[in-house]
Amino acid sequence: MISKLIKFVILTRFSKPYLAFLGGVALLYTIPAVIAPHTNNDIGFLTFYKYYVTGTLTFLFIMSVLTGGLAVTESDRQYLFTLPLKKRDLVLALYVMQFIGFGISILFFYGWFLPYINIPAYLLLIDTILLSLFLTSLTILATFMDLKSRVIFSLILSLLNLLALLNIPISPVIAFIGSQFYDSLFLIFISLITITISISKLDKIEFELTRTIIRASSSIYSESKSFVGLKPIQSVYKLNYNTLFFQGRINLGGSTRYSTARIRMSRMIIFPLIFSLIYLIVAILNNKYMLSIQIAINIVLAYIIFGLSFATLSNERLWLSITSLPSYIYLKHLFISKMLSILTLISPFIIANFILYLIGNTSALISLIIEIAIFPSMSIIYTYLYSHASPIQVIEDITPNIQFNLRQLFIVLLSYSVLGIVIGAFYYIPFLILIIILINGFSLYIVLNKNISMNLVNRLVERGFV
Amino acid sequence: MNCIEIENVSKKYGKVLALNNISFKIQCGDKYALLGPNGAGKSTTLKILAGLLKPDQGKVSILVYPPDSIEARKLIGYLPEDASPYRVLSVRENLEYIGALRGVEDLHERVEFLLDIFELREYEKAKVSSLSRGNRQKLALALALIHHPKIIIFDEPLNYLDIPMQEKVINILNSLNLTALISTHIMSVALRLTKRVIMISRGRLLWQGSIEELKKMGEEHEQIESIVARIMNNDFKTN
Numbered sequence: 001m002i003s004k005l006i007k008f009v010i011l012t013r014f015s016k017p018y019l020a021f022l023g024g025v026a027l028l029y030t031i032p033a034v035i036a037p038h039t040n041n042d043i044g045f046l047t048f049y050k051y052y053v054t055g056t057l058t059f060l061f062i063m064s065v066l067t068g069g070l071a072v073t074e075s076d077r078q079y080l081f082t083l084p085l086k087k088r089d090l091v092l093a094l095y096v097m098q099f100i101g102f103g104i105s106i107l108f109f110y111g112w113f114l115p116y117i118n119i120p121a122y123l124l125l126i127d128t129i130l131l132s133l134f135l136t137s138l139t140i141l142a143t144f145m146d147l148k149s150r151v152i153f154s155l156i157l158s159l160l161n162l163l164a165l166l167n168i169p170i171s172p173v174i175a176f177i178g179s180q181f182y183d184s185l186f187l188i189f190i191s192l193i194t195i196t197i198s199i200s201k202l203d204k205i206e207f208e209l210t211r212t213i214i215r216a217s218s219s220i221y222s223e224s225k226s227f228v229g230l231k232p233i234q235s236v237y238k239l240n241y242n243t244l245f246f247q248g249r250i251n252l253g254g255s256t257r258y259s260t261a262r263i264r265m266s267r268m269i270i271f272p273l274i275f276s277l278i279y280l281i282v283a284i285l286n287n288k289y290m291l292s293i294q295i296a297i298n299i300v301l302a303y304i305i306f307g308l309s310f311a312t313l314s315n316e317r318l319w320l321s322i323t324s325l326p327s328y329i330y331l332k333h334l335f336i337s338k339m340l341s342i343l344t345l346i347s348p349f350i351i352a353n354f355i356l357y358l359i360g361n362t363s364a365l366i367s368l369i370i371e372i373a374i375f376p377s378m379s380i381i382y383t384y385l386y387s388h389a390s391p392i393q394v395i396e397d398i399t400p401n402i403q404f405n406l407r408q409l410f411i412v413l414l415s416y417s418v419l420g421i422v423i424g425a426f427y428y429i430p431f432l433i434l435i436i437i438l439i440n441g442f443s444l445y446i447v448l449n450k451n452i453s454m455n456l457v458n459r460l461v462e463r464g465f466v
Numbered sequence: 467m468n469c470i471e472i473e474n475v476s477k478k479y480g481k482v483l484a485l486n487n488i489s490f491k492i493q494c495g496d497k498y499a500l501l502g503p504n505g506a507g508k509s510t511t512l513k514i515l516a517g518l519l520k521p522d523q524g525k526v527s528i529l530v531y532p533p534d535s536i537e538a539r540k541l542i543g544y545l546p547e548d549a550s551p552y553r554v555l556s557v558r559e560n561l562e563y564i565g566a567l568r569g570v571e572d573l574h575e576r577v578e579f580l581l582d583i584f585e586l587r588e589y590e591k592a593k594v595s596s597l598s599r600g601n602r603q604k605l606a607l608a609l610a611l612i613h614h615p616k617i618i619i620f621d622e623p624l625n626y627l628d629i630p631m632q633e634k635v636i637n638i639l640n641s642l643n644l645t646a647l648i649s650t651h652i653m654s655v656a657l658r659l660t661k662r663v664i665m666i667s668r669g670r671l672l673w674q675g676s677i678e679e680l681k682k683m684g685e686e687h688e689q690i691e692s693i694v695a696r697i698m699n700n701d702f703k704t705n
Contacts, residue, residue: 219596221556227566228574235566245554262554315554319546320609323516323539324567395550454520454534461518462479466546 002089009093010100012075026107030121040116047289049113050165051296053176057131058161059300060105062271064138065145065154070094071101091202095136102132110176118179127175127184134172134191137198144201162278223264232325233333240337244268244308244345245315265344276348283356283364294353294367295426298375301349302418305342305375309382312338314394318457319466328453335383335447339376346371366432370425373436377443378421384446385414387456393465468527469494469541469617469645470515475524476669477510484510485521486669494529494616497646499656499663503698507669508649509547512619515647516544528617540568543615547622547649549606551594557581557605558590561612568613580608583638585631599626607635617645624655653691667698 010019040046072094081090106128119127138157142150157172164173175187225243227235243262279297283290312334321330350371356364389410425432446452470492477485485507492498502508513519514526517534528538551560561580565573581587584604589597594605603626610618618639624632636658639646647664650656656663656677663680665672673680677690684693 219593220591221559221593224556224591225559225562227559227562228577230566232567232569235563239555239563243554315552317550317552318518319516319544319549320551320560320564321567322518323542323544324564324613326534326536326539330567394553395548457518458520461513466548466550 048292055300137194140198236333276352280352328450380443471527497660499660500649502666543610545610545620
């Protein structure tokens with residue numbers, strides 16, 4: 001019975017072609033690592049990988065804790081949970097589904113690197129499974145925390161992750177950096193603890209996530225925004241520049257619930273401020289492999305921008321905004337305000353790179369140019385491309401009945417372009433100039449072209465946006 | 467003078483034909499119920515009139531303006547079915563934001579008035595995500611009326627409302643001197659809010675006229691729901 005339930009839950013989340021495709025990709029990544037393992041002595045690459053894995057894992061940890069909870073869909077709530085099934089079986093099925101979801105995310109972030117990172121295949125397999133279980137357990141534990149505890153917990157985990165950069169072994173990330181079994185000990189230790197606690201709490205999970213969220217967080221906004229006296233365009237900027245909207249999903253492969261949250265820019269900027277300061281200190285203390293570090297940081301930043309770009313449309317209400325202002329005017333200012341907010345969000349890194357450039361680090365200048373001249377405009381392009389996939393409008397605080405399919409995966413795979421863009425821009429100045437021209441030209445075209453805005457709205461409404 | 471005019475409009479979603487060369491006119495001041503079976507094309511018609519969807523062919527006018535023009539946007543108050551306001555804003559923030567986008571001059575007073583009339587005062591700072599479905603519908607109605615529209619295009623406006631609030635909304639809408647096109651499945655709602663009917667099925671106009679004319683089409687003591695059902699069923703049988 002339980003196996004049928006697990007199969008049912010998995011197939012309601014992921015289409016068979018999607019799973020088959022990812023299974024094929026997983027084999028493609030892992031078979032070379034098993035059949036022909038080879039030692040990689042490229043210090044530049046390994047340094048880049050070290051910062052990349054630390055950054056992306058920190059991002060995954062933070063998102064798992066902040067948006068934690070089992071991915072329960074509307075159909076689950078209305079139909080599956082009314083069936084005469086044991087609650088423990090249900091939760092276990094959802095746990096397994098979530099584990100697979102995180103497995104997909106890990107594959108997405110690290111698959112490309114697996115054959116090249118000097119970790120024995122058996123150890124890599126253990127580490128990947130443990131990491132996926134650890135992330136799943138984190139989302140379960142987060143369900144029992146209020147927002148303040150989640151923020152503190154995610155900060156502690158982030159700091160533990162960052163210890164890996166100093167080769168201190170009490171970090172879960174060290175398992176993916178070191179090549180010996182003892183490097184995995186901390187991940188094994190922390191995973192066993194979280195898995196044990198989370199499984200012991202499975203019975204206590206409330207399925208009515210909406211109510212859990214409402215109870216866990218206040219239903220009242222402590223700080224109110226006022227728009228009285230503002231002109232229409234000023235209102236768009238006041239809302240969309242000063243506030244960052246988040247939705248939990250897409251990049252995590254279905255492993256988080258759908259939820260939206262707003263965070264003021266003045267609070268959110270604390271995170272890049274802390275990380276840019278650490279980056280600056282590391283760069284000043286040891287700048288031998290700065291280029292690799294900068295490439296890694298910029299790729300992580302680009303992934304975050306990719307995620308934020310999705311939330312732009314998911315939180316929009318076309319029946320209100322587009323019936324108030326013409327689509328080309330509203331979308332133009334919405335996109336520009338989001339672009340400026342991303343520029344502000346990454347500004348601590350821009351300043352850090354500027355300081356590094358002043359003290360003689362030439363690659364910091366390229367990093368700075370990428371962050372100013374590519375990333376903000378890229379957010380507009382990502383938002384536009386996302387409208388061509390199967391965009392999801394967040395209406396309720398639960399995961400809608402959506403099955404991940406190849407069409408969506410295609411858009412997620414587009415984010416791989418980030419790797420090429422960032423690496424290419426660092427190594428070839430003509431490529432950097434070409435990319436700046438192309439990305440800014442295309443984003444300008446999107447923003448200024450009336451027909452593009454109107455077609456975008458039409459397409460979204462046809463796909464069920466209201 | 468016609469406030470709403472649809473002329474030979476067709477709309478496809480992929481291979482599915484939602485509207486098939488449909489035409490109708492609504493004179494300014496008239497209040498129409500838009501009736502039709504599930505999948506008749508009612509919501510698509512309303513979305514086209516609200517300027518959210520482009521027809522594949524045909525002409526649509528709001529007064530004399532295209533529906534996506536600034537002039538038409540000022541005239542129209544649109545409420546979709548299962549309307550969801552911005553969930554990342556509070557009740558008051560939603561009203562102020564949309565009021566500001568629409569350039570409402572007396573915005574502060576208007577927001578206060580709408581909070582009171584729709585009994586949303588106690589929820590003004592509440593996150594929309596925490597509201598009950600009924601309170602969300604009240605907010606959606608307030609948002610659709612915030613700019614003093616002259617034409618309302620509403621899809622099931624009384625959904626989720628409790629009976630006292632349904633009565634209140636009926637009274638509010640009837641007290642306003644508006645042109646209205648209201649899509650509903652419930653004949654009693656149509657009878658309370660409108661005087662005339664547009665009936666569509668499978669994307670085509672079936673019938674247009676007054677409720678009195680509709681009643682005359684039935685037998686003595688025949689319920690109006692029965693007459694409407696007969697017209698719709700006949701359409702299915704003959705096609």
